[in-house]
Amino acid sequence: MDILSSLAIVTLAGLVHASFQLSVSVLTLLSGHTIGAKRSHAKLLRLTSSFIFGTGLMTVLLLSFTSLVLLNIFGKNAPQLIWAMACGLMIGVAIAIWAFYYRHEKGTTLWIPRSMATYLNKRTKLTKLSGEAFGLGLSSVVGEILFIIAPLFISALVLIQLPAIWQLIGIVIYTLVSMLSIITVWVLIGSGHTLARIQQWREANKHFMQFTAGAGLIVLGFFVYVYQVLGSSVGVI
């Protein structure tokens, strides 16, 4: 696979990752609690920046770790079976997103168990230090690992084929693109937009986001299957 196609796949996978909402929900709550507790705007920016740094770092670590594991097991060229499995994983996760990602109730309640949601809510309320916000950012990425695993896995498979410098560039691209949604919310909060308007937008467009995340994964799965699995088979014949 050439470098341009590889980076295009990584970018689309990053966009799918960006449409997952746990980090955005936690960031919205964190901002709400911080403003509601009459803390300064500088404190708000410190906490939210630390949170975003935490999500970015965890994304880098997860993608690097997955790539390293795949590289150690398969070397630079993973077998066709693994590519086919990755495509199956993407289709399966896409269907799961359409079916389960949002609960069928008011607000933007996600699939995560209610006990975990309550814990995150309490933890967010208790967050006063930048270090705590950083930890919250790390855990909000891990909390969505069941859905993130699909774009992460295909990105890792694509990245291990590339030369080392392009692998680094790919990791940076994936991380930045996957953080687009929280960076957007962070900028909106920092520039004075009210949380109510941000949350209203999220609630009004949640089904659209859910649909695009699932559709993005299906398109990606189909493309990779045709390009990497069928393309190689035809090439062999």
Next chain:
Amino acid sequence: MVQAVDIIKHGGSRPTEKFLRDKLRSSLVAACLSTKAPEGQAEAAADAVCDKVIIWLQQRPEVTSHDIRVVAARHLKSFHPEAAYLYEQHKITI
């Protein structure tokens, strides 16, 4: 003055507790401040909503915390719709 009202916590997993006006007030003030309302306006709205919730509680020996949230949000809507929206959304954001 409100009679002693038992508040049944969400899901019944935690023990009931007595209604505390200050606890309700501080959550309403926080919701108003989250929408960048001035502090005075936030406190005035919270006091007015607390009064209305207490009137609603007069005839009820026990209610759930969810009931209080719904009633408080309904009254807050007339003072500050954005704050009422955030107050409603607090438990259903994640």
